[in-house]
Amino acid sequence: MNILHITPSYKPAYIYGGTTVSISRLCEAQAHFINSQTIKNNKSANKVTVYTTTANGNEELDVESNKPILVDGVEVWYFERQTKDHTHFSMALLKKLFQTAQNFDAIHVHSWWNTVVIFSVLICILKGVKVIVAPRGMLGEYTLQSQKKSPKSIFHKFLGKKLLKKSYLHLTAQIEREEVDYIKDNRVFVLPNLLSIPINQNKIEKTNTQDKEDTNTFKLVFMSRIHHKKGLEILIEAISQLKKQNNKNSKINLQLDLIGKSESIEYQNSLQKLIIQNNLENKVKWIGWLEGNQKFEHLEKSDLFVLPSFNENFANVVIECLSTGTPVLVSDKVGLADYVKEKELGWVCKTNSIDSLLQTLEIAVNDKIKREKIRQTAPQIIQNDFSSQKLAQKYIEMYQKIKDTNQTM
Known part of the structure; x- marks a missing residue:
């Protein structure tokens, strides 16, 4: 043909x-x-x-x-x-x-x-x-x-x-x-x-997991094009509120890595301004664009991937992330939201809702048993289905x- x-x-x-x-x-x-x-x-x-x-x-x-x-x-x-x-x-x-x-x-x-x-x-x-x-x-x-x-x-x-x-x-x-x-x-x-999904992706080594427990750092990761439809403003606001709650009730050190490029410097600057307004300069790290092994290694070492998009027909990065064993949290307007729910590979929040994202983030952070199960089972599920x-x-x-x-x- x-x-x-x-x-x-x-x-x-x-x-x-x-x-x-x-x-x-x-x-x-x-x-x-x-x-x-x-x-x-x-x-x-x-x-x-x-x-x-x-x-x-x-x-x-x-x-x-x-x-x-x-x-x-x-x-x-x-x-x-x-x-x-x-x-x-x-x-x-x-x-x-x-x-x-x-x-x-x-x-x-x-x-x-x-x-x-x-x-x-x-x-x-x-x-x-x-x-x-x-x-x-x-x-x-x-x-x-x-x-x-x-x-x-x-x-x-x-x-x-x-x-x-x-x-x-x-x-x-x-x-x-x-x-x-x-x-x-x-x-x-x-x-x-x-x-392009890594075959037989190595799981996170126990030493890395132990390090996370020692530092008590929970690493969130966003990896996609930096665009207003991705819901980044909502994510930043939700993290700000979660940080305030953690300061009162928990010792969890929440960190967010932003990985991606933006075609608009103005939009990226507006996000940076929002981060400063919410006193998150030490909680949000701009990584830039990653490719190949660097991308998969970063995803693998994260605790939770978050994509609260207003509209996403598929979301390639969700599959890439799950292939490394890292759980995902997506909005209900992400094309793979039903797949995530059906296969029990993460959590789904409502679109354009800070409260829903905040509540779902709290559930995901606290549900260590589910996250560990996803880390063990997700790579093989993705290999079979994709x-x-x-x-x-x-x-x-x-x-x-x-x-x-x-x-x-």
Whole structure:
């Protein structure tokens, strides 16, 4: 099967957070799966290709453009963009797609609200080519409400929905299904993100656990893109209140590590100001962006991961964190919230509620037995449920089903 993925950004543009990681991981796993199979037809017609831009925040990636580059087993075409903002307009990419769209068995387009995706979907529809759109949480109530009466909202009402109705939709979690109830069930597929999860991740050594008991430090960790939708203001306020309670009733030394990047210096400065206002300078540590082993080692050495987002279609980092054995606390608007509850891998609080987050934090901090159980069982559960090879095969089966259907665009 000849597969094309279209995305406004691709690695190493990690400034865009988990989306960059999960899309590249999906492409790599599919390429590996295809190469590992016995291919009866011409092998050159069975591969994974990516069309993307040189986007890297307000800058551009230092890569050769408009030519194929092999990136970890995947043929990637980077195209220069004419706009340096979130519109990511790239005439070269759209021209290439117009010339080649009919050469692929499956075209999988990622994200929404940018010209790369919207015009790519339009080109596929005009050329009668089936296209799969993965909106990645960009059609949620939080996003649409924040853009109410904006040009984007008007576009979505009069044209966006029409384009989506003529496409197939790939959702990464069931929570997204309610956001697109205008799409017929036979055009919707739910498959989780693929992630690079350490195999046989070592558990925390007893010496580390003993050190924690001796210092009586409870380490919270937040790891994601630094963005207002992540609920960081609520987290900081909740920690401030918990700190006051601890000063009166407990000797627990609560610490929070903030790991991630922000595209907005102004927003990051506003968080820093809030931390100072709540006298948390000694309780909150800015780590910056971590990758690879550094990321997993930091997650593993933490007591609890917290993600109180207002909207999160999947949340890759939740799976990455659980793969190390560290329990999680997420809001009920995180796509994996139901999974966390079903598998008993952590706690879920109400969205946009300091009281709920505070109460849930207290429960998690005090429930050492549950946290230890999660640390022992979570890595194997994640390995079983999120095997890259199994998921890569399911994606390809989805493509084949769409290819074989008689539905028209």
